[in-house]
Amino acid sequence: MLSTPSPARSGPRRIARAVVVFAVIALAVAGVAAAAALRGDTSRASLDTFVLANAVKIDTLDPAQNSVNESIWLTQNLYSRLIQPNATGTALLPDLATSWKITNGGKTYTFHLRSAKFSDGSPLTAQDVVFSLNRSKNLKGGWGFLLTAVKSITAPNPQTVVIKLSEPHAPLLADLAMYAYAVVPEKLVKAQGDAFWNKPVGSGPFMVTSLTKDQELDLAVNPYWYGKKPNIKNVKVEIVPNDNSRVLLLQSKKVDAIENPPGNLIDQIAKYPGLQSDLFPSTRVDFIQLDEHFDPFKDKNVRLALNYGIDRNAIVKLAYSGHATPGSSYMPYKMLYWNSGLKPYPYDLAKAKSYLAKSKYPKGFNCFLIEVANDVAGNSTAIVIKSELAKLGINVSIKTYELLTAYQKEDGGHSQMGQRYWTNDIIDPDEVTTFAVDPNGGANAFSSYWSNPQATKLVGEARSELNPAKRQQMYNEIQKIVYQESPFLVLDYSPYRYAQGNWVHGFHVNPLGAYNLSLLDLTVDSH
Amino acid sequence: MARTSFVARRILQVIPVLFGITVVTFFLLRLIPGDPALAILGEHYTKASATQLRHSLGLDRPLIVQYLMYMQHLFQGNLGESIFFREPARTVIAERLPATLFLVFYSVMLAILISIPTGIISALRRGGVFDQTARVTTLVGFAMPGFWLGIIFIIIFAVHLQIFPVNGYGTSFWGHIDHLFLPSLTIAIGFSTILIRTLRSSTLSALNADYVDTARIKGISRFAVHRRHVFRNSVIAVVVVFGINLAFLIGGTVIIENVFSIPGVGSLLVDSVGTRDYPVVQGVTLVLAVFVVVINLMTDLAHSALDPRVMVE
């Protein structure tokens, strides 16, 4: 129990030694870390790889089921569709279907398929097309509502697909060009079930070599791709949710392009040597819902007062750092049949006051505005609206909710003002019009519960009208009615923000957000 | 005998706790407004699509039925299917767990390396320069929000000095060490403040205990005394504090994962609450709870091994 101390092991020195040992270990760990740091990033991009940093993780690569935009844009590189949108989103191009015939008064479509192979070498047949389209159409809660007019989809022979409709449906081709109607191999999907989607096989220009849904997706060129061979051999998509991190990655040249840099950094990035920022026109429309269950909004005079009382230019400046366009029509900017004759409501306080004076609420009223938490641009917009409407005696209280709760509160008829936005999935105006105008479209006119008999009639007619000139007229008229009636306030059209290095050539995003076509022409210089 | 019954008792107590957690999580989650169909459909939400989707996900059945099915699957090791990822929740969680565990382990290592020498030296050289500096530092460190410190680190080390990567997890072991150094250091600093204070004060108490003076009077060297009596008792205290804080840490990496974009279960949890991905939230909660419970249990057992008085309840 008792030990005799020896001089060499006296107290203070032992302690000092212990401390030194610990310090050495600590330094060693720090040194290892530093060494690892200096070792540098071993996965530097080479000239045959294009590296993109996305902001949102992938949910699934199943085209029928994915709902996250970024995933949708990625799957468009993996699979083909019968038809696809062009680079400006205003017309359709052949993809798997090299030609098609429309007969029987617009009720029968016959598609002739090219000979194509999936990335595992197996041939793509009409049967795969039939399977894929039906699978997507029949998925509960999926995109089947676009194809309610479709009676049957059949494959009379391996190179032909026939679609029969119950009535003429003008948007059909645009619907088929939609990402959800991509073609997948029937045998493999049936055999592998859910596991298939982690290493899917498609007929698109690229195929998946590895997938970690919230970190990285690696693509390589599909050796059986039937189209123009891409200049690059690989694509690497990194998932980087933090805005600043993405920008830093681009600045340090570890990635070639990034998605969605914060709006306030756009100008900064443009000035940074070697980088450029891009504002690609999109189909996004930001608007304010006006629920007509709330009495003041039943009155058109009130709605017009709101339109003239909100300064859209101020919103563009404060919420988007100037990188957006004031909104006029409910339809996305310059899309097919967009009415370019409509101009955004100008900011005119006097006019706003006079309209309000004509209404039942000349002194103004109190209302709330639902906004989504953590939506920087949306929050700024709400602040601007609040301060401007105060000048009309309209007291707006901002209620912030987390995303899904906000959506829930905005639907159902108990809302007042609410922040919403829309993006197109197809290039045809039928989709947005159904949601925005058609009282039977399921969305209650963007939850305003407004309807106009003339507009409703036109929506149905335009849906079945196959003559483009006549359709243009009908949609022009619908847009005019909506503009004049203003069941909701169209605020702005905001572009897709991207940033890339000058060493990248040919990266381009179409208004639907897709960049798959541009990847075919893309080149990456050394940097 | 007393020991085995103590251990057995503590292990048995774990079961109702875990069971209670499944109940609370299940029903608490469903009290949150907003349904998963909305997350999936986004602005293309219509009542009809939502109803169909909810039906296919099995969300329109009575809650009790859903709960019973959930428990049945749970006993088979099935955590359900992630609504958002369309994959088994188990797979989703398993993919993210390593990053969080690496982060926690790394933080703990750094915290120990920082705390032990600092705590001991502070106690042995009480009142000296080192002690004063350490006390001020721990005082400030305790009050510092982790996310703020993390951002400051990013600004200094990743942006300006460019020594460390800004974010992420890295792809190889060394990559992990490299990417996770700053986040682990951030957590370690917070953790250390508590460990240092505890170690310091328990070492001081032990140093001043009567038996120490007695032993010294008997001629035993200072270090022998310290080693035998002081350090052992300090270690007890630190083990307890360490265990408790570790358990606390497991659920608390959320913020750091957010700041440093680390794909761990913490950020998975926050995201999944946002998309109402019930199976994933339930799964993560359960996994974290199991960790917490196990760590608490081990701490109790270690504590009782070092200090048997604890077993008398």
Next chain:
Amino acid sequence: MSATASPAELLYERLQSRSHPRAGGWARRHGTLLVGAGILAAIIVAAVAAPLLTPYNPDTLDPLHPLAHPLSPGHILGTDQYGRDILARILYGARIDLLIAFGATSVTLVVGTTIGLISGYFGGWLDSLLMRIVDLFFAFPFFVLVIAIVAMLGPSLFNMFIAIWLTSWIAYARIMRGHTVVAKNREYVLAAKALGYRNHRVMARHILPNLVSFVLIFAMVDAVGNVLLGASLGFLGLGAQPPSPEWGAMISDGQNYILTSWWLSTFPGVAIVLVGVGFSLLGDGLADLLRTGD
């Protein structure tokens, strides 16, 4: 005490075991207490007197002077992306964060202490039940619980209070119960009961006063935790919402600007640390006072 305590509880325990009185006069011996109290008092005064200390409103947008550097004319701490003065936002934000520190803590203090007192005093099935509930809460990953509650109720300052109230009372209950169990077997309590005093009187007049000080020290530590929690939730977007000048929300707001304008996120963080240091010193000082004072 069982090992399954919360970190704060253990820290509090450690605070009690220090036993080194300083030499010198009252002020010197209780320097820690005074410095802590002083810091907090200064912050409280600054918060209350905010309109006198700054000509700006925390909400006024000034699109002409966005992102002004600290020490710019008229803006000592600079401005944010909307041109709002940072110092003004910090001063008005102090009101919110102090409210979190005091408001969240005081409710949990009262509720938790009461429950712990009752549980420890009466023992039996009530005690077992309450302590099992407490165990459950402790095993629950804390953040999950808070996030779920806030998600359930909606992100806002008030709902954050509710989340904190619902989750933080347990530590107080545990401490109070532990001390009560020991106290109820002490002579003065047994004597009181023998004299025929009713239960609630025994609890309120005899047991509670002796234990209040312990709970108060713990409350100081808890207050720091609550401020940090409030800031963390504000940072995640689950607490006070923009345009509120709550400090955590300010740090989060400034995240997009750290590459160009570091001051947006830095100063609110300094403010949080100051409040935390104040409470910590106050707690340390109180612990010293209790030991040497009685």
